[in-house]
Amino acid sequence: MSVQVISNTCTGCETCVSACPFGAIEMRGGKAFITESCTLCGACIEACEFKAIERTGEEAVAAAKDLSAFKGVWVFAEQHKGGISSVTLELLGEGRKLADKRQTKLSAVFIGQDIKNRAKDLIAHGADVVYLADDPALKDFNDDSYSAVLTTLATLHKPEIILAGATAIGRSFIPKVAAKLYTGLTADCTVLDIDPETGNLHQTRPAFGGNIMATIVSPNHRPQMATVRHKVMKPAPRNDARTGEIIEVKFTQTGDVRTKVIKTVEELGETVNICEANIIVAGGRGMGGVKNFHLLEELAKVLGGAVAATRGAVDEGWIPYSHQVGQTGKTVCPKLYIACGISGAIQHVAGMQSSDVIVAINKDPDAPIFSVATYGIVGDVLEVLPVMIKKFKEIRG
Amino acid sequence: MNIIVLVKQVPDTSEVKINRETNTLIRDGVPSIINPFDMFAIEEALRLREQHGGKVTAVTMGPPQAADALKETVAMGVDEVVLLSDRAFAGADTWATSYTLAQGIKKLGAYDLVIAGKQAIDGDTAQVGPETADMLGIPFIAYIKKIEAIAGGKMTVERMMDDGYDVVESSLPALITVVKEINQPRLPSLKGKMKAKNLKVTTLTAKDINADENLLGLKGSPTKVVRIFPPAPRGQREILSGTIEQQVDQVVKKLKEQSLV
Numbered sequence: 045m046s047v048q049v050i051s052n053t054c055t056g057c058e059t060c061v062s063a064c065p066f067g068a069i070e071m072r073g074g075k076a077f078i079t080e081s082c083t084l085c086g087a088c089i090e091a092c093e094f095k096a097i098e099r100t101g102e103e104a105v106a107a108a109k110d111l112s113a114f115k116g117v118w119v120f121a122e123q124h125k126g127g128i129s130s131v132t133l134e135l136l137g138e139g140r141k142l143a144d145k146r147q148t149k150l151s152a153v154f155i156g157q158d159i160k161n162r163a164k165d166l167i168a169h170g171a172d173v174v175y176l177a178d179d180p181a182l183k184d185f186n187d188d189s190y191s192a193v194l195t196t197l198a199t200l201h202k203p204e205i206i207l208a209g210a211t212a213i214g215r216s217f218i219p220k221v222a223a224k225l226y227t228g229l230t231a232d233c234t235v236l237d238i239d240p241e242t243g244n245l246h247q248t249r250p251a252f253g254g255n256i257m258a259t260i261v262s263p264n265h266r267p268q269m270a271t272v273r274h275k276v277m278k279p280a281p282r283n284d285a286r287t288g289e290i291i292e293v294k295f296t297q298t299g300d301v302r303t304k305v306i307k308t309v310e311e312l313g314e315t316v317n318i319c320e321a322n323i324i325v326a327g328g329r330g331m332g333g334v335k336n337f338h339l340l341e342e343l344a345k346v347l348g349g350a351v352a353a354t355r356g357a358v359d360e361g362w363i364p365y366s367h368q369v370g371q372t373g374k375t376v377c378p379k380l381y382i383a384c385g386i387s388g389a390i391q392h393v394a395g396m397q398s399s400d401v402i403v404a405i406n407k408d409p410d411a412p413i414f415s416v417a418t419y420g421i422v423g424d425v426l427e428v429l430p431v432m433i434k435k436f437k438e439i440r441g
Numbered sequence: 442m443n444i445i446v447l448v449k450q451v452p453d454t455s456e457v458k459i460n461r462e463t464n465t466l467i468r469d470g471v472p473s474i475i476n477p478f479d480m481f482a483i484e485e486a487l488r489l490r491e492q493h494g495g496k497v498t499a500v501t502m503g504p505p506q507a508a509d510a511l512k513e514t515v516a517m518g519v520d521e522v523v524l525l526s527d528r529a530f531a532g533a534d535t536w537a538t539s540y541t542l543a544q545g546i547k548k549l550g551a552y553d554l555v556i557a558g559k560q561a562i563d564g565d566t567a568q569v570g571p572e573t574a575d576m577l578g579i580p581f582i583a584y585i586k587k588i589e590a591i592a593g594g595k596m597t598v599e600r601m602m603d604d605g606y607d608v609v610e611s612s613l614p615a616l617i618t619v620v621k622e623i624n625q626p627r628l629p630s631l632k633g634k635m636k637a638k639n640l641k642v643t644t645l646t647a648k649d650i651n652a653d654e655n656l657l658g659l660k661g662s663p664t665k666v667v668r669i670f671p672p673a674p675r676g677q678r679e680i681l682s683g684t685i686e687q688q689v690d691q692v693v694k695k696l697k698e699q700s701l702v
Contacts, residue, residue, distance in 0.1 A: 065669050067471075080504060084532030084659045087669040124604070184607070187571070187581050212603045216583040219571035223539060228663030231535075231566035250672065252563055253454040258669050265663035302580040303611040306597070311605035319603055323701075347702055365586075365622045366601065371455070371562055372477065372621045380701045390455045397675070401701060403692055409680065419695060420680035421688045428685050435693045436702060
């Protein structure tokens with residue numbers, strides 16, 4: 045299989061050369077030439093106005109499965125100690141839309157211990173069916189047991205689509221399910237859409253540190269699996285009048301228990317998980333030291349938000365790594381991100397540039413953070429923050 | 442103990458810029474580096490070898506030039522390297538990549554632990570670790586920030602979660618992915634650099650790893666990329682001026698208007 049230039053049709057316009065995300069096209073003798081660096085992504089095929097690039101040998105891919113046997117949209121309903129995660133409601137909201145478009149049912153897979161009384165909440169938020177696996181052995185998150193439950197159910201009921209949150213848990217065990225089912229999985233999606241004809245799920249996600257977006261499909265495999273980023277999809281509204289079916293699933297341990305959680309330590313204390321926060325107040329090296337971080341905490345408290353930090357501030361030991369936003373930390377997309385004393389290194393920007401509104405405070409008017417900021421305040425962050433805290437306190441009463 | 446480290450050669454995405462006129466990636470002069478998260482995996486493997494003895498083998502799948510990444514691992518102190526390279530591997534998604542890596546690892550003989558970085562900075566999927574573990578049939582634990590103990594065919598590790606961390610016990614062999622907090626990677630040594638310079642990298646092809654060609658590369662990949670495009674540009678931006686009081690007033694007003702606060 046390869047991507048090839050049809051020499052006679054190529055006009056030498058060079059559009060494909062700049063369209064190639066991998067730098068794999070050169071001009072040779074006035075015609076495009078695809079080099080060894082080609083990853084067969086097909087970006088050039090779409091870019092070529094003259095249909096002078098084609099993928100060859102694709103017919104060799106046999107349709108591996110009977111796709112029509114797969115029906116319904118599923119979401120993995122994540123919970124922590126019985127509390128349904130906010131991302132679960134977002135998945136139900138998105139899943140409902142996809143199920144309605146495809147005129148099919150929305151089901152939730154709910155795994156844990158002592159969670160039975162919460163299953164009806166999933167129905168109130170849009171699920172038609174809840175597969176409930178409630179067992180003492182499922183108390184803690186375990187890659188083996190969680191993937192076993194979901195794989196078994198998916199093999200039995202053949203859903204067309206499975207969605208999960210791109211959380212620590214989702215991103216850890218969902219790939220194991222995809223591996224077992226030999227199907228496609230797209231990580232960290234921000235846009236989902238379904239082709240009503242083929243049922244192909246168009247999954248769009250950022251790559252290259254948010255520098256490009258890619259749309260991905262799994263045309264010949266089912267179920268189509270995706271993890272979805274927090275805070276991007278709209279949460280499903282609650283409607284207690286909704287009815288649905290709760291199906292209890294028995295969990296049986298097969299084989300040895302290979303991994304077990306000995307202890308769970310909560311680190312963030314009173315502050316919320318930054319991935320789930322609607323408002324984030326983040327500090328960088330410009331905060332000048334750990335002694336000034338109380339300003340961030342105070343502002344976050346007034347706004348009901350969470351405190352985050354850059355790699356620089358974490359490396360200085362001002363705040364634990366679990367608060368780090370950026371390439372080597374977490375990716376967040378809150379409604380409001382207030383960047384305090386952050387210069388805006390690209391590694392940091394990669395982790396926060398999808399925030400709805402960004403307010404940047406920096407004394408250097410040329411700081412790169414201002415190029416992604418919705419509103420920029422030029423001034424010393426240590427002078428700005430007390431004023432800001434005061435003003436917000438006034439309006440929030 | 443025998444430790445395998447999975448590495449990936451990636452473009453330094455912090456160097457990738459967008460041409461605002463054509464909305465495409467500018468890749469000219471963008472250097473290839475070892476995926477930064479893999480550096481923590483290499484370091485942890487070397488530390489475990491220093492404590493427990495044994496050897497560290499770095500494995501990558503990639504084009505012939507990925508041998509450079511493997512040489513860098515040798516400069517850091519890795520004992521052996523294996524490059525999985527074949528035209529048939531091209532275009533692999535995470536499933537087909539994991540299949541290839543798992544087939545390659547099975548060729549290497551007995552091992553106690555496989556370590557990989559949490560994710561690669563180009564694809565950011567974090568899927569190849571867990572998928573490879575599954576295909577090898579060994580336990581998988583993600584986001585390890587500390588290995589507390591390894592003894593008697595078992596290990597105890599600290600796994601980062603969204604709201605804290607878990608202490609997890611696992612049987613060996615296992616596959617773990619590690620986060621930045623686990624260590625500070627060492628620099629290459631002079632001795633290591635000399636060894637790397639003269640190293641001939643072992644290359645294994647699809648045939649060498651007994652791979653089913655239907656499961657390799659683009660052909661074996663369930664997912665297909667159908668479109669690549671630049672992200673929507675951020676909306677109007679506004680750099681304010683005036684006294685701090687005035688600037689803050691303006692921002693507070695605008696955020697209030699948008700019901701953000």
